[in-house]
Amino acid sequence: MTEPSPSNVTGPLKGLRVVDLTRVLAGPTCTQMLGDLGAEVIKIERPGAGDDTRGFAPPYVPNTKESAYFVGVNRNKKSLTLDIAQPEGQAVVHKLLETADILVENFKAGALARYGLGWEQLKEKYPGLIYCSITGFGQTGPYAPRPGYDALIQAMGGVMSLTGEPEGEPQKVGIPIADLFAGLYGTIGILAALRHKQATGQGQQIDIGMLDTHVAWLANQGMNYLATGENPPRLGNQHPNIVPYQVFPTQDGYMVLSIGNDPTFERFCKSFALEHLLADARYATNAARVQNRALVTETLTEVTRTMPTKEWIARLEALKIGCGPINTLKDVFADPHVLARDMLKEMPHASGETVTVIANPVKLSATPPDYRSAPPVLGEHSDAVLGSLGYSAGQIAALREKGIV
Structure with missing residues (x-):
């Protein structure tokens, strides 16, 4: 020591x-x-x-x-x-x-x-x-x-x-x-x-x-390959194993919608007048939605374009459905939660200036x-x-x- x-x-x-x-x-x-x-x-x-x-x-x-x-x-x-x-x-x-x-x-x-x-x-x-x-x-x-x-x-x-x-x-x-x-x-x-x-x-x-x-x-994607012997395809902003779990356009921009299981998808559909999707086998389960990824994305895109991002976030958060805006770094470092978690630190530097650094999480x-x-x-x-x-x-x-x- x-x-x-x-x-x-x-x-x-x-x-x-x-x-x-x-x-x-x-x-x-x-x-x-x-x-x-x-x-x-x-x-x-x-x-x-x-x-x-x-x-x-x-x-x-x-x-x-x-x-x-x-x-x-x-x-x-x-x-x-x-x-x-x-x-x-x-x-x-x-x-x-x-x-x-x-x-x-x-x-x-x-x-x-x-x-x-x-x-x-x-x-x-x-x-x-x-x-x-x-x-x-x-x-x-x-x-x-x-x-x-x-x-x-x-x-x-x-x-x-x-x-x-x-x-x-x-x-x-x-x-x-x-x-x-x-x-x-x-x-x-x-x-x-x-x-x-x-x-x-x-x-x-x-x-x-x-x-x-x-x-x-490589985590889940590495295991996906080991399970199938096939290289997982590039999916842009979509999730390889969960649908819908991706970026969607809104009336004034974009958001991330993260629906991680079937009960949450059911809650989403019932809250936004989409109950008819629950009766369609192509949408009823996550496995089916993964198989019909393009159809699900196209269907929900028509819905997400109907409201601005801020309204979507407010309504989805009230329903405890995963969602979030796509922040710029300016947005990130001004975010009230990031600030409340003390993720920025100011430190006196040998130059005589104060430097701002990203804190240890x-x-x-x-x-x-x-x-x-x-x-x-x-x-x-x-x-x-x-x-x-x-x-x-x-x-x-x-x-x-x-x-x-």
């Missing part, structure tokens, strides 16, 4: 130190979650450049030089600039590992071994170390040496074959979901490994491949997520971290002069 954490840290991982050798999105998503839960996260960045996402701009956070992309996944971290390709830089990492509990990295498979920082090189020296590797294809298998990118994984992992309009081209999801899932699965693996370490004192490597995690969350009653520090400017904590490791001001200056820090 590391030294006791400052008294302002409240999360369940308080007292744990994380050496963060990640960049872009999958790894930083994992380490931000650990930081939100109270761990001390020391993010190691390249001198003069930093995490690639510092350059993924515009947009920038207003009145700062920080990219919105970087700020989104790097709060609760200390930025230490360090050239790990140099022996002096590697020595600093080893100093950190003397008191670290977790190392998270997302270099290509085997790349850190060139610097003496691979799992096989560290596991004997630091037997309690939890070492999480997040890569595109994992540490083994024929694709292990390949680089991994979100869109590539979405393509190879099958989700693009399921996404898009039936007659259109395959589509990726509108956010980098392959990266995000890999980071979150990494967090789950780390928490499990911490429990094992608590019981045995032993660390271990966690091998997260983005393609593996992508295959894992995990609601813990006793140890809620902790918002201690805004995403750091490059190298913001280098002197403080090195000083805590016993480096003198002169030694730090010498490292900086050599370009190590």
